[in-house]
Amino acid sequence: EVQLLESGGGLVQTGGSLRLSCAASGFTFSSYAMTWVRQAPGKGVEWVSSLTDSGGTTHYADSVKGRFTISRDNPKNTLYLQMNSLRAEDTAIYYCAKLYASSPGGSDFWGQGTLVTVSS
Amino acid sequence: DIVMTQTPLSLSVTPGQPASISCKSTQSLLHRNGKTYLYWYLQKPGQSPQLLIYEVSSRFSGVPDRFSGSGSGTDFTLKISRVEAEDVGVYYCMQGINLPRTFGQGTKVEIK
Numbered sequence: 001e002v003q004l005l006e007s008g009g010g011l012v013q014t015g016g017s018l019r020l021s022c023a024a025s026g027f028t029f030s031s032y033a034m035t036w037v038r039q040a041p042g043k044g045v046e047w048v049s050s051l052t053d054s055g056g057t058t059h060y061a062d063s064v065k066g067r068f069t070i071s072r073d074n075p076k077n078t079l080y081l082q083m084n085s086l087r088a089e090d091t092a093i094y095y096c097a098k099l100y101a102s103s104p105g106g107s108d109f110w111g112q113g114t115l116v117t118v119s120s
Numbered sequence: 121d122i123v124m125t126q127t128p129l130s131l132s133v134t135p136g137q138p139a140s141i142s143c144k145s146t147q148s149l150l151h152r153n154g155k156t157y158l159y160w161y162l163q164k165p166g167q168s169p170q171l172l173i174y175e176v177s178s179r180f181s182g183v184p185d186r187f188s189g190s191g192s193g194t195d196f197t198l199k200i201s202r203v204e205a206e207d208v209g210v211y212y213c214m215q216g217i218n219l220p221r222t223f224g225q226g227t228k229v230e231i232k
Contacts, residue, residue, distance in 0.1 A: 035221075044212070044223055044224075044225050045163075045169065045212055045214075045223045045226075046223070047219075047220050047221035050219070050221075059219050059220075062220070095168050095169075100171065100174060103155075103157070103175050103178070103216070104216075105155075105157035105159065105215075105217060105221075106159040106171065106174055108180065109171075110170070113168055
């Protein structure tokens with residue numbers, strides 16, 4: 001059974017940093033591209049960042065480019081999102097998601113999310 | 121960026137009745153490989169989104185056959201043939217042809 005468990009969220013001051021983790025199990029983690037997506041309270045869904053199975057290629061939304069860094073540790077089956085220079089508008093639930101191998105434009109499994117609150 | 125527009129934004133449906141959600145994109149989602157990268161997700165209350173439909177009309181594993189997707193190019197539709205109580209939540213379309221991936225605003229489905 002595929003499981004994705006996010007952690008690392010919490011309350012942080014404007015301008016601060018957090019590192020989110022996503023522990024994966026139930027599939028061969030090193031074979032799949034992964035994604036971070038976020039959802040502000042009561043709002044819709046926003047793609048944040050993706051990286052390839054090897055971690056060699058990364059992509060970012062313009063809203064986080066230069067502030068967030070996605071990475072992975074394949075031997076540890078873990079995905080990360082380093083978030084720096086946090087702003088109030090970064091407040092959201094952050095989900096990690098696994099690329100759907102049969103249709104690589106989308107994700108087939110999402111974690112339950114971790115809440116990041118940025119406040120002054 | 122590709123903009124995804126869903127209508128309606130909310131829907132109240134009697135159990136057993138059909139429901140339909142429209143999703144339009146500002147660019148064609150047809151890839152040169154012949155596949156169209158349009159996805160539908162359902163976010164049930166208090167849960168993360170779950171994949172329902174991929175590539176316009178293919179149901180993901182375990183998704184009931186009362187859910188169906190159709191469309192092409194820039195115009196797509198999700199249909200629920202007979203709505204059940206467990207179908208409540210917010211439905212999102214998403215394009216998977218370009219980065220950044222973009223989602224529709226969501227359509228909230230509730231039961232009358």
